[in-house]
Amino acid sequence: MLADADLRLDAQFVDYALLAVYFVLVLGIGYLARRQVSTSLDFFLSGRSLPAWVTGLAFISANLGAVEVMGMSASGAQYGMPTMHYFWVGAIPAMLFLGIVMMPFYYGSKVRSVPEFMLRRFGKPAHLVNGISFATAQVLIAGANLFLLAAVINTLLGWPLWVSIVLAAVIVLSYTALGGLSAAIYNEVLQFFVIVIALLPLTIVGMVKVGGWQGLVDKVTAGPGGAEQLSSWPGDAITGFGNSFLSVLGIVFGLGFVLSFGYWTTNFVEVQRAMASKSMSAARRTPIIGAFPKIFIPFIVIIPGMIAGVIASELVRDKAALMEGQPGETGVTFNDALLLLMRDLLPNGMLGVAIAGLLASFMAGMAANLSAFNTVFTYDIWQSYVVKDKPDGYYLRMGRWVTMAGTVLAIGTAFIAASYANILQYLQDLFSFFNAPLFATFILGMFWKRMTPTAGWLGLVMGTASAVTVWGLAQAGVLGLSGLGVSMTAAGTAFVVDIVVSVAVSVVTTPKPADQLVGLVYTVTPRASLRHSETGQDAGWYRKPALLAGIALVITIALNIIF
Amino acid sequence: MAHERKTSGARTHRAGAFDVRAIIALLLGIYGVVLLVMGIGFTSEADLERAAGVNINLWTGLALTVAALLFVAWARWRPILVPDDEAEQEQAG
Numbered sequence A: 001m002l003a004d005a006d007l008r009l010d011a012q013f014v015d016y017a018l019l020a021v022y023f024v025l026v027l028g029i030g031y032l033a034r035r036q037v038s039t040s041l042d043f044f045l046s047g048r049s050l051p052a053w054v055t056g057l058a059f060i061s062a063n064l065g066a067v068e069v070m071g072m073s074a075s076g077a078q079y080g081m082p083t084m085h086y087f088w089v090g091a092i093p094a095m096l097f098l099g100i101v102m103m104p105f106y107y108g109s110k111v112r113s114v115p116e117f118m119l120r121r122f123g124k125p126a127h128l129v130n131g132i133s134f135a136t137a138q139v140l141i142a143g144a145n146l147f148l149l150a151a152v153i154n155t156l157l158g159w160p161l162w163v164s165i166v167l168a169a170v171i172v173l174s175y176t177a178l179g180g181l182s183a184a185i186y187n188e189v190l191q192f193f194v195i196v197i198a199l200l201p202l203t204i205v206g207m208v209k210v211g212g213w214q215g216l217v218d219k220v221t222a223g224p225g226g227a228e229q230l231s232s233w234p235g236d237a238i239t240g241f242g243n244s245f246l247s248v249l250g251i252v253f254g255l256g257f258v259l260s261f262g263y264w265t266t267n268f269v270e271v272q273r274a275m276a277s278k279s280m281s282a283a284r285r286t287p288i289i290g291a292f293p294k295i296f297i298p299f300i301v302i303i304p305g306m307i308a309g310v311i312a313s314e315l316v317r318d319k320a321a322l323m324e325g326q327p328g329e330t331g332v333t334f335n336d337a338l339l340l341l342m343r344d345l346l347p348n349g350m351l352g353v354a355i356a357g358l359l360a361s362f363m364a365g366m367a368a369n370l371s372a373f374n375t376v377f378t379y380d381i382w383q384s385y386v387v388k389d390k391p392d393g394y395y396l397r398m399g400r401w402v403t404m405a406g407t408v409l410a411i412g413t414a415f416i417a418a419s420y421a422n423i424l425q426y427l428q429d430l431f432s433f434f435n436a437p438l439f440a441t442f443i444l445g446m447f448w449k450r451m452t453p454t455a456g457w458l459g460l461v462m463g464t465a466s467a468v469t470v471w472g473l474a475q476a477g478v479l480g481l482s483g484l485g486v487s488m489t490a491a492g493t494a495f496v497v498d499i500v501v502s503v504a505v506s507v508v509t510t511p512k513p514a515d516q517l518v519g520l521v522y523t524v525t526p527r528a529s530l531r532h533s534e535t536g537q538d539a540g541w542y543r544k545p546a547l548l549a550g551i552a553l554v555i556t557i558a559l560n561i562i563f
Numbered sequence B: 001m002a003h004e005r006k007t008s009g010a011r012t013h014r015a016g017a018f019d020v021r022a023i024i025a026l027l028l029g030i031y032g033v034v035l036l037v038m039g040i041g042f043t044s045e046a047d048l049e050r051a052a053g054v055n056i057n058l059w060t061g062l063a064l065t066v067a068a069l070l071f072v073a074w075a076r077w078r079p080i081l082v083p084d085d086e087a088e089q090e091q092a093g
Helices: A014-034 A040-048 A052-061 A066-077 A081-088 A092-108 A115-120 A124-155 A162-212 A212-222 A245-266 A268-275 A281-311 A315-324 A336-343 A349-387 A392-418 A424-446 A453-475 A483-510 A545-562 B002-008 B020-041 B045-050 B056-077 B086-092
Strands: B013-015 B081-083
Touching: A014 B020, A040 A336, A052 A162, A052 A281, A066 A081, A066 A281, A066 A336, A066 A349, A066 A483, A081 A245, A081 A281, A081 A349, A092 A115, A092 A268, A092 A281, A092 A349, A092 A424, A092 B056, A115 A162, A115 A268, A115 A349, A115 A424, A115 B056, A124 A162, A124 A336, A124 A392, A124 A453, A124 A545, A162 A212, A162 A281, A162 A336, A162 A349, A162 A392, A162 B020, A212 A281, A245 A424, A245 A483, A268 A281, A268 A349, A281 A315, A281 A336, A281 A349, A281 A483, A315 A336, A315 A545, A336 A349, A349 A392, A349 B020, A349 B056, A424 A453, A424 A483, A424 B002, A424 B086, A453 A483, A483 B002, A545 B020, A545 B086, B020 B086
Parallel strands: none
Antiparallel strands: B013 B081
16 A cells, blocks of 8 residues: 555654553543443443434544545545545435435334344345345455554554554454443544544645645646646546536436435444434434534545645655556555645644544544444344344343454454455445445335335345446446446446336235334324424424534535535 | 433433543643643744644644633533433433
8 A cells, every 4th residue: 555655754752642642532431431331222322322413423433434534535636626526415415315314214113223124124034135244344344444544553653564453453342342332432523523633734734835725726737637626526537437417417326326325324334323312303413413524524634635646745746647547656646645744744743643533533434333243243143043032131242242253353354455455445336336225225115115025135136236247347347437437337227226126026026014114114104203302402493403404405505516 | 412301300410521522622632732832842943844834733732722621611511411210311312
């Protein structure tokens, strides 16, 4: 990843001390959260007791992992403003949709996981397919996050890779195994603040250094990407489509609809945070509150990437070559954008804070994977199919052991990840293959009571199979697609195939009786049970989910017009 | 936030140390003070020149200290109340 370039940061005693303070607090949260855990529901869903601002920030932080921070700043350095689409088109609308439309079913039906919703709606085959594919994906992704974390420790501080991997794994394990989801969520909130205080000053100083907004505009326009990198639309370069019309269409439907709705609305890593909140109103507000920071995160992730692209000497020299896909003379890659900027601008002190922020972000990703993995494995695989009907304490102990086993597996998959240069892109592709059909099945199943259990699992399997086929053809060069275009096309195909298969199968098989679908399907659920209370702690205009969502939407549209 | 819970009639007590806002305030406070000291006492000309004349440590330290105080104020103003009875908590959730 970081080859020959000299990225070793000049960390001194004060930087290590600041880093140590952060780790002491992280472990302290794990210890304190442990005292609150007495049942398995406490451990896996924080006893459904957290306030919305806590779950909302955790919702965002769980996603603000290595891929997000390193990947998006790299993309900013490479493509510029079109990267904003990942946030404003690729996340915000789906997050608002989750809060407004889907959360009443998730929270209202009191299921403990997304696969459990599949069990109630479609029965065992769909449940098992979803549970196993989700658990497998989480272990793979946790490994990739762990590897990136270790790679950064290795680069910045010079510790050997395997020491970094094991040490990072032990720290994440100790707080998730002790305090369960509460510890993970409280730490995600803390991580959110550390990431912001690491990146915001870096961005501001970068802006001063580059000569303000006008300075950035001038330098990017003069660079290899040209002025095209300064406006988010139409984004031909990032989609890999040669035609602006197709590119806009692809961004709106491929990224904005299928990929992002699939990810944000069915991914248990995210939904779990909302399920942990204390009331229906708080659960619906979780993704909506999360949407506000999400709107502004690109400014402290993508903009520093763009600044690094025009002022870090190595990137300035190699940008043209790297954009052609050639290795540059200095050995840096776009992934190094943030590190280069930190090295060039930050004095000791702030440097320690920035390193803490990076490590925090990478641990957030892995802890989120682990806490979702242990819930799905314990509830949806172990309790449902392997060892049933034990007292609650058994599953609580089991959850801790599963967390440990998951960590050991993640160390294994981290070494697999270490042997692939581009595994993150592949993982993201693969993950979107599972999520796009899952979203199709969910949305059809939530609004069409005629959809049958057989259609549920068959749609999922066929959808995923068709996505993998498209992806395989693209890798073989048959389709002539590249970049984001591949995952958008694959996800779109999976979505359509899933819908077609599900409808066709439903027509010829028997649906579940309507009384078993109450709380799971829109048309047979009493309206009152989908509503949230508006009294007590849920009172006040600033706690109305729909109003908050409207405000977020207006800001997003305004930003799309400005940039 | 939580003070309205009194109206539900459950006996409650303050959560004390385990309010995540207290932990956030602690972290921001330590970082703020350390960076302030670094910014005032240990900023070299070379550091300033690298960052185009901005004393990053000083300004970030100042902002973090203020943010820490705001979190303390928020936690004081709206403390978390924990129901004394575990069962009560289940119902509230």
